[in-house]
Amino acid sequence: MILNICPNPSIDSYAWFSNFQIGEVNRMAKLQDFPGGKGVHVAHAIKELDGTAELFGIWAGSNGAWIKEASKENGLKISGISIEGNNRKCYTFRSASEEINNTEILEPGPELSEEEYEEFRKKFSSVLKDTALVCMSGSWPAKAPKDAYAQLIKIAKQKQKKCIVDVGGAQLDAIVKEGCFGIHLNEHEALANFGTIDISKIAKQFKQIELIALTKGKDGLLLYYKGEIIAANTTINNPISTVGSGDCLTAGIAYAVTKQMKIEEIASWGVACGAANCINEDLGMIKRDDVLELLGKISIKKVV
Template sequence: MILSVCPNPSIDTYAQLPDFKFGQANRVSWQREFPGGKGVHVAMAIKEWGDASRLLAAWAGHSGKWIKAACEEKGLSTVGPKLPGENRKCYTFLSDNPSLHNTEMMEPGPEMTAEHFDDLTSIFMQELGQASMVVMSGSWPKGSEATAYRKLISLANSNGKKVMLDCSGEQLGHAIEEGVFGLHLNEHEALQFCGTSDVHAAMRKLHEKVDLIALTKGKEGLFLSYLGKLIHANVTVDKVISTVGCGDCLTAGVALGVSKGLSVEEIARYGAAFGAANCLREDLGMIYKADVERLLPQIITKELTYA
């Protein structure tokens, strides 16, 4: 079982808004809602592929009940503490107005106290014994310690569990200091954290504390560095419907590849196929197994030389 940790889940709302007029009433043409948050996307992708998946998240209010129920309707097992307040909603607007298209608005979400974090940690430790691997993804609620991921990673490391991490900012900085098995970051996060988006320079810096690095550069695809090999993987997608959650699904594919003991090339192939599959439909942060199966043979991989 792969345990996915999502401290800050959300309701992801896809809304069609023809235009936006300041100071006036603006009507949404249609909207669809999906369970969201980076770790939620990871857990759902693993479950859709057919592997054992469990989601640990912090649930708050009616929004939390909705997200939890939506995940469980898809057969995903969920655990986690309850928080006061409401889990956030994240809106992505589609529009004929190019300046508005794919604009995102995010609600603040609930607050996590030290007591709530202790509750989450206790549940994490209970689940850890059953997990073959852990994926930790996304932001934390307000009030959380900047070392929250680091503390969970320390517990996982002490119990011999590999952790795949996808986060940014202070949480990433502290987590890296602890040492983590795997890390996914995009070129913007690499620039922010490493001071460069150059693949080779970023890899050199990150490998001081990280064994596996999955660095994504948009249309340029995935660069995966692991066990002394650097693999580039990419695939051409004819029509991109939405990129929301692509990186999360890619993280799920990489984690699955590692958990199955695949070669570095096959791990990269899984990651690229999962990420690309998420682009093909309007379902935010979700994949369909049939899409991944069709894309896997189309992935073009190439082994690169470290600079």
């Protein structure tokens, strides 16, 4: 079972506009809602791959109840804690106008008290028993500790559980000092936190690390795994949206790791899942048949 941590779930919404005028009244032509937040996307993608996934989150208000119910309908096991407030909504603008298409607006979401965070930590520790791998993804609610993920990783290590984390900023700085099994970075995060996109140099900055997935947008994936580095990519014509593709890539990598696949297969599953999201209208979601078809179209090149 892959345990998916999502501290800051959201309702991800496609908001359709014919155009958008600053300082004017703008009416949405259509609104489509999907369960969201990076960890939610990862969990749904793993379930679509026929993996066993549990979604462990911080749930608040009517939005949190909707996200949980939509995820349960997809066959996910739901756990975590409930807090005051309301989980956020995140809007992605869809439009024929390239100037505004795929613009994102994110609500702030709820705040997390010290007591609520301690409850989250304790419950996290209690659900690790039957876990093969932990995926930790995305931001935290306001007032969460800056080293919250590093604290969870330390707990997981004590129980000999591997963690793959997708986060940037101060949370990533703390993870570098703690060390972990795997990390997913984009180029912006790599430059901001490490001052380089050289994956070998990044690996040396961690206390310990076995896997680094460095995504480069349309230029594909660089995967560092146990000292080896390979590049993987595929071509998608007329992508619908890239929102959530990084999360689906994380899911593919996590799924392949639990299947004890080789580095080339891990990279292929990651890229295929990320690309499958681009051709699916549903935001942050993939279809297994698309992934299986794309697996045969991944180019692999050994770097080191």
